[in-house]
Amino acid sequence: MKKHNFSAGPSILAEEVKENTAKAVQDLNGIGLSVMEISHRGKDFQAVMDETVALFRELLDIPANYHVLFLGGGASLQFCMVPFNLMKNKAAYLETGTWAKKAIKEAKAFGEVDVVGSSADKNFNYIPKGFTIPTDADYFHITTNNTIFGTEIHEDYDSPVPMVADMSSDIFARPVDISKYGIIYGGAQKNLGPAGATFVIIRDDILGKVDRHIPTMLDYKTHIDKESMFNTPPCLPIYACLETLRWLKKLGGVKVMQQMNQEKAALLYDEIDRNALFVGTAEKDSRSLMNICFVMNDKYQDLEKEFLEFATSKGMVGIKGHRSVGGFRASTYNAMPKESVEALIGVMQEFEKKHA
């Protein structure tokens, strides 16, 4: 049976990304060696790294005064690297979910954290509005897509201080005005590739302002100076990211991706709003195009387990909601075809016929 992969992360990759990566695992570009068994400093892997960075720049329209890095440690290490490198006294954070809270926790070890807005009062089902970013903060940190709660910031804020964004789960899902950010980072395993690679887009003029000693590996400057080759980068995950970027470019780039994401999300949200059995958890203007969260309507609470089993029997994978929200979460990342969203909608309608 065809599997429809709605997993939140690690998550769906395009078929040709998997096929081409599998080929490179056997033999990279016909050189007779696997991408896993060659020097990261040799010309064959250097070409992989160079093309990956070049496609990042091209597809996201990254200005020349930014660097693109590939590191280890996941987005979670960035929660610590950001304050380590940027915080003198105080930083501002927008608290929009579990990942934002984890970033805040790390920052507190380095100075004062000003939580300028929070949606904790409603279990993070909306993006706060009307908050003020203090001009004496060293930076302002946001999480653009809240993978667990299904909310998303759909604009690039104006910030009086360098803006830092965790874009783990919506990078390449829409055009971004990079010039409004000081740092954008994320783990690859949501919208870009397999787990293991962490991307960082950084404007270098924001560095060099703190006095503390920064361990070599945690210092962005190390990785900028050595172009992500200070130590061995995650070569195979980076190769798979390259294949995703090639695929994305072939489909027409980030704008086309955004249209497709809007279309897929609209289909599923329309069904959630129409279907008597289900109700969406995020406030409408904060709804994520990447992670679509819904629960059983009050009257049908006791059908939750049955729907999960029913959907699973029809090939739906990874739709169980995170335990902090409950219900269901369908992740509709870039690589998710519209057909899979339609298949899920079909399952929801079939289940409705049985019960409503």
Ligand SMILES: *Cc1c(COP(=O)(O)O)cnc(C)c1O
């Ligand atoms: C998954 C996720 C993380 C955690 O990423 P790791 O690479 O596992 O550290 C952080 N932030 C967001 C928004 C995520 O979706």
